[in-house]
Amino acid sequence: MADSVDAAWARAWIVTAAEVLAENRVALITLDREIGDGDHGENMDRGFQAVLEHLDGLADDATPGDVLKVVATTLISTVGGAAGPLYGTAFLKAALAAGSATELDGPALVAALTAARDGIVLRGKAEPGDKTMIDAWTPAVDAATAAVAAGAGVHEILQAAASAAEAGAAATEPLVARKGRASYLGDRAIGHRDPGAQSSALLLRAAEAAAGARS
Amino acid sequence: MADSVDAAWARAWIVTAAEVLAENRVALITLDREIGDGDHGENMDRGFQAVLEHLDGLADDATPGDVLKVVATTLISTVGGAAGPLYGTAFLKAALAAGSATELDGPALVAALTAARDGIVLRGKAEPGDKTMIDAWTPAVDAATAAVAAGAGVHEILQAAASAAEAGAAATEPLVARKGRASYLGDRAIGHRDPGAQSSALLLRAAEAAAGARS
């Protein structure tokens, strides 16, 4: 078994993500209504439906980086809000990290995930514990880094990342927010999960599922 | 027993009426909310509270006609809406009918009630069955006329008038309205009592009570 992910995986990831986000549209809206403005599910669903259309336009020999770049530009031009530029930058940086490789092995995959996380920090200036999507991404990147160091394969790496992201999203619940709209709430944000951390966990679980389906 | 009503009765009537209307403020608002605009109880209460203040200013030797005239001008200048000019005209015409007499016997009392009803018709052009205050006043005047013809005294006359007005108000319930706001409702006014007919019945019952207390 080739221990790498390729363009087919990238496409499968995005198709799965679009499905999962459509299913979770209302759940994400509800989370965002509680501590934000109630549009996160709508924004993500609109964005990924648009990505699906643009994927069709990609050449057959598109690389994983090409796929990620289309995702980036489409999200930037269709999501809006805070999440649009943040996820857009994340996918753009991941695409740049992936470069023109046709396959990404474990280290390359972890480098792409790390670049994505760093892109979000670059734009949004959030730190871990600020109750944002970073609280899903940073544990995910840490877990992926540890997994690759332990010699794990790509599916295992993505499994570790997704599980860490899910735990990270759940761990935002007791936090007070210091970035984004929830920060206006002070203590009243306590007890609510951050919608962006939750959508990040869903995205990373979709990445894992796409790799699992292939292997 | 002098079979007539005097200025003391007129004052007692108005004081009682003010009390009764204050007690029925919410009930009249509710009736008016159902088929009108929900202000009738407020309007009547505001008007009669103002009348109470103006009564104090009357000379000790004021006639029943003087009392009714003060009621008329105060209602005109404080009630507003449809009921203000209609009740104002009613009391004004009654005052004119009472003239400068210090006492009103049975026939004079009936003449005053008739003048009041005619005043309302003159201004509002309503016919019996139009679902307005006329549906309380016309049976009241008819009953009073019959009572005086049968030789009844003033208390009995007012008793007959009040009971007929109450029956008349109740009888507005099945009607479709042809005057006032309730007329916009068409069939949807059916099943609701006309607020103005109800306040008219309350007013006439107060007149009876004021006469009863004296005799």
Place this chain on the structure above:
Amino acid sequence: MKKLINDPKNVVAEAVSGFAQAHSDIVRAELDPVFVVRADAPRSGKVGIVSGGGSGHEPLHAGFVGFGMLDAAVPGPVFTSPTPDPIVAATKAVDGGAGVLHIVKNYTGDVLNFETAADLAGAEGIEVVSVIVDDDVAVKDSLYTAGRRGVAGTVLVEKIAGAAAERGDNLAAVAAVAATVNSRVRTMGVALTPCVVPHAGEPSFTLADDEIEIGIGIHGEPGRERIKLEPADAIVDRLLGAILEDMPFEAGEEALLLVNGMGGTPQVELYIVYRRAAELLAERGVKVTRSLVGNFTTSLEMQGASISVLKLDAELTELWDAPVQTAALRWGR
């Protein structure tokens, strides 16, 4: 009931006093009895125009006092016509010797109280003419009702009559213009939610979550017909259908289209209504040459809207375009 008010009894007095302070360049307020009058009243030689009615329909009428529109407005208690006294006082305050026009919405209370006031002002030597506005096509058969109600079309009557008075028309001419506008404007409204009168404290009626009232008036009174919620375009088709049935247009005729919010309707919804109404009029060959969209004749916080169509001609268009400077309508100065 949740409202930004103090004592419900003081709602009108406090609002009028705030209004007069906020717009002291245009109006001043008298508080006993309550009315709002142009800061420069009376204007010698100009026909004065007075309107009024229950409060709760703001900006109607006080928001339309100023150059080129009303000379005074008489606000009654919420949803209750004012008594004759303040109407007489306002009439005197604006009389510049050329007589005074009363613009009265067709409600029994308004008609009776303005009637008495006109008599009293007449007795004091002021010539008063009254024009009754009854633009609401929701009231179908005026033989068996108090007649059609005066609703949002009143704003158009006040603007155009105001322009005629401002250019120096005499009382008969100003009244004639007002009557012409009234004869050429039709309105029909819809409510999505009721409103709460401060002194009543409870909603004027109740509507289920999927119900709307077609043919609503402006006093929180129930409408003519209760139906299930429909898409905006279908509702507009109903409202405009009733208007055009009552006042047919020939292809090429010109119209002013007014989409009026009832007070609690987001502006996006008013423009969605406008869009469909304009589309439908275009389909019928009607040329919409003037437009007005916003909250002009409201029912407190009611959600809903009304559509008014005024059949224009060159004269009415010119008067519509004439400068106006009021708190709620302003252009040309």
Place this chain on the structure above:
Amino acid sequence: MKKLINDPKNVVAEAVSGFAQAHSDIVRAELDPVFVVRADAPRSGKVGIVSGGGSGHEPLHAGFVGFGMLDAAVPGPVFTSPTPDPIVAATKAVDGGAGVLHIVKNYTGDVLNFETAADLAGAEGIEVVSVIVDDDVAVKDSLYTAGRRGVAGTVLVEKIAGAAAERGDNLAAVAAVAATVNSRVRTMGVALTPCVVPHAGEPSFTLADDEIEIGIGIHGEPGRERIKLEPADAIVDRLLGAILEDMPFEAGEEALLLVNGMGGTPQVELYIVYRRAAELLAERGVKVTRSLVGNFTTSLEMQGASISVLKLDAELTELWDAPVQTAALRWGR
């Protein structure tokens, strides 16, 4: 959810198209990507001004496009910042060679999307300067938050910067005026009821019958503090107290007082709020020389209001008084 809409997905597109038709003398709309632009754009040699943000705050921003104010407005989906594409397109459409000012409310999404758009427009050779508006004193400690929000004070920034651009100031000067206004205006709001975002279909939060939210933003997000309903005067004292604590006045200083409705508030209530606010400012020795009362920066059908105070000087007053001709604000022409 009861709204006068068709498909929730088309709310913004339909409303923008209705808006542009109703005000075709002032604006035109582009629909792909969506933005609203002055009918006479670009104006050669004039600094262009673009603002935008999520929809649902109407008349902000499209209602302020026109002579003496904005050159273009970019409405995103309801309560969601627009993406960079339409911002870039609007920026190009208004560039008359003198550069373009972006007026951006301080929300993460608005800031990030306008940032990207400014970069992209800059790459195409258009000089863009951005001014961030953050007038909301409800957000207390900006060290631990995304910073103060841009709320109703935005209208004042747009009007005054627009006047500076209209008189021919260069880009740096127009940006400096905008920044000055932002530094001198403070706002604080209250909500009595939540609002319902069309695509969400449910209220943004719930309030008991006797509860209000103090320090509300304009996106249906909960406020800072939930308290029991109080009389209007007491609420005004809270709101204005927070403003004056943050921006003290010396006796004799002049102010513009803006009472802004959140969309579903009856006008009488806004004037009751105005009355008390003006009274309190007078007690503090502040001279209210300019006023604005109405729905200018809304949250759909939310009931509530915000108070803004702008510390005026001769220069700002002159720019405020300069002619403006937009759908929602108009005087002097």
